Amino acid sequence: MVETLPGQSWDVVVIGAGPAGALASLDLARRGLRVLLVEKRRFPRWKVCGACFNGQAQVALASVDQGHLLESLGGLPLRRLRLGLGGRQTCCALPPGWAVSRSRFDQALVEAAVSAGAVFRPETTAQLGPASAQTRSVSLRQGRQQQQVQAAVVLVAAGLAHRCLENEPGAHTRIQPRSRLGAGCVLAGADHHWEEGSIHMAVGRRGYVGLVRVDGGSLNVAAAFDRTFLQETGSAAAAAGRVLAEAGFPALPQLDEADWQSTPALSRRSTPLAGHRFLVLGDAAGYVEPFTGEGMGWALAAAAAVTPLVLEGAGSWEPALERRWIQTHRQRIGRRQLVCRSLALALRHPSSARGLFWAASRLPSLPQRLMPCP
Numbered sequence: 001m002v003e004t005l006p007g008q009s010w011d012v013v014v015i016g017a018g019p020a021g022a023l024a025s026l027d028l029a030r031r032g033l034r035v036l037l038v039e040k041r042r043f044p045r046w047k048v049c050g051a052c053f054n055g056q057a058q059v060a061l062a063s064v065d066q067g068h069l070l071e072s073l074g075g076l077p078l079r080r081l082r083l084g085l086g087g088r089q090t091c092c093a094l095p096p097g098w099a100v101s102r103s104r105f106d107q108a109l110v111e112a113a114v115s116a117g118a119v120f121r122p123e124t125t126a127q128l129g130p131a132s133a134q135t136r137s138v139s140l141r142q143g144r145q146q147q148q149v150q151a152a153v154v155l156v157a158a159g160l161a162h163r164c165l166e167n168e169p170g171a172h173t174r175i176q177p178r179s180r181l182g183a184g185c186v187l188a189g190a191d192h193h194w195e196e197g198s199i200h201m202a203v204g205r206r207g208y209v210g211l212v213r214v215d216g217g218s219l220n221v222a223a224a225f226d227r228t229f230l231q232e233t234g235s236a237a238a239a240a241g242r243v244l245a246e247a248g249f250p251a252l253p254q255l256d257e258a259d260w261q262s263t264p265a266l267s268r269r270s271t272p273l274a275g276h277r278f279l280v281l282g283d284a285a286g287y288v289e290p291f292t293g294e295g296m297g298w299a300l301a302a303a304a305a306v307t308p309l310v311l312e313g314a315g316s317w318e319p320a321l322e323r324r325w326i327q328t329h330r331q332r333i334g335r336r337q338l339v340c341r342s343l344a345l346a347l348r349h350p351s352s353a354r355g356l357f358w359a360a361s362r363l364p365s366l367p368q369r370l371m372p373c374p
């Protein structure tokens, strides 16, 4: 049963209970702020994601005393990347990471935020409303009920294709012209070829598919495809089957029966990243193709970095705060996104993709060099 909507006035309203929103809520609530965390979907929920947590994600979790979380959820340690391209495969070492299902991880982080004192409202859609000098209004919709609440600071952590800033003058999202679309599913009974501890990454000319065993033994499948390739093959299952075959991985008949979810265009830039009494973080701030599987690391790192600004802004809000957030975001996230974007671009061209494959075969530590722990 859906609970009634909460009270009127908050220090912080956080929109979106993915990794960015949940970690920010946890950190701010444990520092004594009154935090309302609002989530559109019913929880727990699965979302399209490779389910791999890198060093940056682990550092951010440790910063809010959740360094144990991935292991305690039954996460599987990651050690290797098995890369398949043009019918050949190679294996590289990975920096230490974990594979954990998104439904379990997101739910656990929300529970930690609630234990720290945050109030959580699932199945509630939020939109940024008008500002006054002291507060920002947020409109909440839960079924047929509507309500306005006030917050000293609003954190927009509503993921890739949110519409929370629709009423904000000048807010804009630019989608990259050849952006790929994401798709994913979970398979319960895949065979032993897909061993624990490895990310299996099949790279094709018009998309790639990543497969990893997660807690409980199921196989998490996450992919990015060209739009035209999806149209041509007719479904994400067929597109994934083709990419796996091209890369020389065994067929996975379960793909056809699986419950696939998809995403809108992945590569996008959103502006502004900050405005009067609101800050934007996680995928809501813009995203690049997920080849290096770092989005949760970026989302968690941004959430950990936003705390000092929120603590300051909850008292008095200065425009300098907005500039500081844009700068912090660029420094912490922008550089790594650039590496990811360049790699994803290189993989679209057969000659540079073969070059990267060749380099990875001869230099098994390549992933560690390209994506060192922060």
Ligand SMILES: Cc1cc2nc3c(=O)[nH]c(=O)nc-3n(C[C@H](O)[C@H](O)[C@H](O)COP(=O)(O)OP(=O)(O)OC[C@H]3O[C@@H](n4cnc5c(N)ncnc54)[C@H](O)[C@@H]3O)c2cc1C
Residues within 6 Å of the ligand: 015, 016, 017, 018, 019, 020, 021, 038, 039, 040, 041, 047, 048, 049, 050, 051, 052, 053, 054, 124, 125, 126, 127, 157, 158, 159, 160, 162, 163, 164, 182, 183, 184, 222, 223, 224, 263, 266, 281, 282, 283, 284, 290, 292, 293, 294, 295, 296, 297, 299
């Ligand atoms: C194919 C693919 C593979 C990936 N693989 C990896 C990987 O292996 N490792 C990794 O680190 N990252 C990976 N990512 C990226 C990762 O999934 C995202 O970067 C991460 O989920 C971002 O977290 P977030 O909290 O910003 O957004 P989300 O996790 O998307 O959470 C946002 C939440 O906001 C809610 N919401 C939206 N609008 C509203 C609203 N108006 N009101 C209330 N709630 C709202 C949504 O329902 C959602 O629950 C992958 C992504 C894709 C597409």
